[in-house]
Amino acid sequence: MQLREAVLDTSCVIALDAVGALPLLSFLFSLVLLPKAVREELFRRRETEDRFGILLRELAFIVPCDDYDQAELDILFTGRSVRGTKDRGEAESIAQASKKGASVIIDDMWGRKQARRHGLDLGGSITILRAFYDLRLRSGPELRANFVVLRQRGIRLPWKTVNATLQAIGQEPLTANELAQSPATRRTP
Amino acid sequence: MAKTQLAAWRLGYAWEGRTVSLRIYIAYGAAADQATALRLQALGGVNGLTVYVPPAFTRQDPDGKLDARSEERLCSSDIVLGVVTLFLSEACQTELTCANNMKKRTLILCHPAAVEALAPHFAGEFVVFDPSSPAQAESAIVDALRKLGLHKDGMTALLGLATIFLGLLIFAPRE
Secondary structure (H helix, E strand, O other), X not given: OOOEEEEEXXXXXXXXXXXXXXXXXXXOEEEEEEEHHHHHHHHHOHHHHHHHHXXXXXXXXXXXXXXXXXXXXXXXXXXXXXXXXHHHXXXXXXXXXXXXXXXXXXXXXXXXXXXXXXXOOEEOHHHHHHHHHHOOXXXXXXXXXXXXXXXXXXXXXXXXXXXXXXXXXXXXXXXXXXXXXXXXXXOOO | OHHHHHHHHHHHHHOOOOOOOOEEEEEEOOHHHHHHHHHHHHHHHHOOOEEEXXXXXXXXXXXXXXXXXXXXXXXXXXXXXXXXXXXXXXXXXXHHHHHHHOOOEEEEEEOHHHHHHHHHHHOOOEEEOOOOOHHHHHHHHHHHHHHHOOOHHHHHHHHHHHHHHHHHHHHOOOO
């Protein structure tokens, strides 16, 4: 059984770490790759800087990757402007996944659209957490609690899809009260 | 994925409705073995075991020095489970030697490829898990567990983890 490699975008790293799920990625992927722009974003944020320094030292299967060049990235996105530094993480994730034949795990809508356009095997925080439920690594109530935490942390997810996922596994969808708990000022990339 | 799912299901079934209060320290061979150890930790965790996996950077220390947290967890563990599939790092050797010195119940499971590395240090103290003969491996593990003198639930728990380790070895890609 050969597990795939996966490239993770910044928002997914933050989301999965918030619910203690990063070590569980070893069930799904042989290696988790973090492109340079993703690492830079993580280290640029005061609240994640120390945390991800530790994670990279503690988990051997999460590794940096810089295995592409700028020309490749330009070719990949010919005629389409990468929206400044904001989309840099997503763009590098896609370039890296294309080069390695890896899965790409992205929550950002623009990034997901680009990944589909390039025919990549695509996942996001929701599908990853659902996979952990299917593997019995998270129970239904735990999964629901995880989504509540993500909402409270201000992680941007398609909450209709979250609720559909919860209902599919026999859990109550997030209530209006729970959905209102997101800090309005916090934004994830 | 399906095979891992089956293994997860199997472990869940074996321990359904039970809480086994055991603190297990996983001394894995090299950094590359950490993923296997993390999978065992997750499966043990959802089935009521407290499983500690030392951080990867300890495997990169040429002197085999453990960090303070790992040392503390090693001291407080009930069982030390060695899992060695590639080679024996200095840190893993330190952990297993400390476990022996502290008279911890220790079970070392290794792939045939790692026998040469383990033999000079832990002769007769490890169980070889040959993925090509799983039945033999399972009976060897049961014998080894009997020698540890665990209570029934503890033995079931460790047998579950060991069986999954065997499954992970069977289905893991080999270089």
